[in-house]
Amino acid sequence: MGPSMASVSELxxxxxxxxxxxxxxxxxxxxxxxxxxxxxxxxxxxDILRRWQGILGEPEPEEVPPGAxxxxxxxxxxxxxxxxxxxxxxxxRQRVILLRPLVPASGRVPAAIVxxxxxxxxxxxDLGSGEAADAPTLHFGRHLVQQGYLVLCGQAFPYxxxxxxxxxxxxxxxxxxxxxxxxxxxxxxxxxxLVRDTRIATDFLLAQPGVDPERxxxxxxxxxxxxxxxxxxxxxxIRAIIASDFGIGFRATNWQDPWYLGPKVLDPAFPGRHHExxxxxxxxxFLLVAGQxxxxxxxxxxxxxxPVYELHGRGPALGMLDHAxxxxxxxxxxxxxYAWLAEQFGLPQRPYRI
Numbered sequence: 001m002g003p004s005m006a007s008v009s010e011l012x013x014x015x016x017x018x019x020x021x022x023x024x025x026x027x028x029x030x031x032x033x034x035x036x037x038x039x040x041x042x043x044x045x046x047d048i049l050r051r052w053q054g055i056l057g058e059p060e061p062e063e064v065p066p067g068a069x070x071x072x073x074x075x076x077x078x079x080x081x082x083x084x085x086x087x088x089x090x091x092x093r094q095r096v097i098l099l100r101p102l103v104p105a106s107g108r109v110p111a112a113i114v115x116x117x118x119x120x121x122x123x124x125x126d127l128g129s130g131e132a133a134d135a136p137t138l139h140f141g142r143h144l145v146q147q148g149y150l151v152l153c154g155q156a157f158p159y160x161x162x163x164x165x166x167x168x169x170x171x172x173x174x175x176x177x178x179x180x181x182x183x184x185x186x187x188x189x190x191x192x193x194l195v196r197d198t199r200i201a202t203d204f205l206l207a208q209p210g211v212d213p214e215r216x217x218x219x220x221x222x223x224x225x226x227x228x229x230x231x232x233x234x235x236x237x238i239r240a241i242i243a244s245d246f247g248i249g250f251r252a253t254n255w256q257d258p259w260y261l262g263p264k265v266l267d268p269a270f271p272g273r274h275h276e277x278x279x280x281x282x283x284x285x286f287l288l289v290a291g292q293x294x295x296x297x298x299x300x301x302x303x304x305x306x307p308v309y310e311l312h313g314r315g316p317a318l319g320m321l322d323h324a325x326x327x328x329x330x331x332x333x334x335x336x337x338y339a340w341l342a343e344q345f346g347l348p349q350r351p352y353r354i
Contacts, residue, residue: 008336009343012287012319015306021297024249026275026304041308048276049234055261055272056192056230059185062090068204069093074127078102078353079145081127083119086204088197092161096201097123098208099141099151110215110345111205112149113231113238114141115198116224119153136354137334140219146352147338149217152205156223157181157193158259171257178258190259191230198231206237214239215345222246222293222327226260229274233281240285240344242337245327247293248274248301275304278318282308285317285344289337292327317344 029044030036064087071083080100085093097119101109114122124139125132133139141153158177165172178190185193198218206216217240220228225246232241247253250273255265264270278286278301290298302320309318319340323333331354342349 008339009316009319012321012336012340013316015303016296016299016320019296020299020303021295024273024297024300026273026300029276029279029304029308036307036311038311041311045280048272048280052234052272052277052280055189056195057185057188058192059188059196064089071095072127074130076123076125076127076130078124078142079151081123083127084204086200088157088160088200092157094157094160094197094201095119095155096204097127097141097153098205099123099145099153101145101148101150105148105210107210108212108215109210110149110217110347111208111211112141112144112151113198113202113205113216113218113228114144114151114153114224115156115194115201115218115220115227115231116153117156118159119155122153122224135328137329137331138221139354140221140334143334143338143352143354144217144219147342147350148347150205150208150211152201154198154201156227157190157197174257174259182258189261190257191226191261194227194259195230195234198227199235202231202235202237213237215347216240217242217341217345220244220246221329230277232284232286233277236284238284240287240341241281242287242289242341244289244329244337245291245294248278248288248298250274252293252298275301278302279305279308282312283314283317285314286319287337287340288320289329289333290320290322291325291329291333295322295324298322 069085074081082098088094116122122141124142141151145151158174162176165176216238218228218232218238219242221244225243229243232238250265255261256263
């Protein structure tokens, strides 16, 4: 028999006493001489959020047309799927797929935002052909809709802003999209665009009838983990974050690329660190599913944010699961993550297939 649901959160929230690698140089959230109280934290948090909004930047003014365009619907083995195109600029539309449980709920339902490169990878199949996608442990949308969630799987910005350059070179599509973005919006960042587009998708999901506003999770892997982390930390409507192996430290992955934060992130004087954002997310529950790019060193970020969570009585809401088996999470890791989520939301565990 595995651990109880209650013990899952307790286990994953335990402070780590093992090795955590070289110091990441994370400054304490409460400076010397500042007493750690909820009142002092409120002021520090406001400063952190203002600073990070400055880091992400802002777009030039533009009129984004309202409304969602319905594309098609399909009945899948695990759910009912609806594809839409949501306006994200005067010319761009992001593809999203809304997944509804096969058995309608009688009351309010929990909701999940699942951002990634393309939504089919999180849905688990192509809507047109029905062909299954690879990497079934990453089909987060399919897993959650089976558990009764209303799910929105979204698309990252490069694929709906410029055409494929056709070079066959990894990331050339991203480079082309980043060039266009920074030409049109020199005061913005790629990460800022990813955050804004994910917020638009979140708006669409939360406008659906019957959503429980107290049970909204954002979950993502790799790039999707970056989007989940930022949006979960910056959008108070989101009540839980599950981020899989996204590289929480700036040296862990390619945060310096122009479609994220740009080369300035490598400057020692860069004005932000991710433990600040994580602390600012409190009381939102956060689980880091580590594997390759996240590992023992990532625990420094949770440890640095923990005083704020403890101050608010939310210590069990801050957790890390290190499966240490590569970039993609194994089935056991995801089953533990979903048990953690059910615990955080006070929901019974429902059967689902991975």
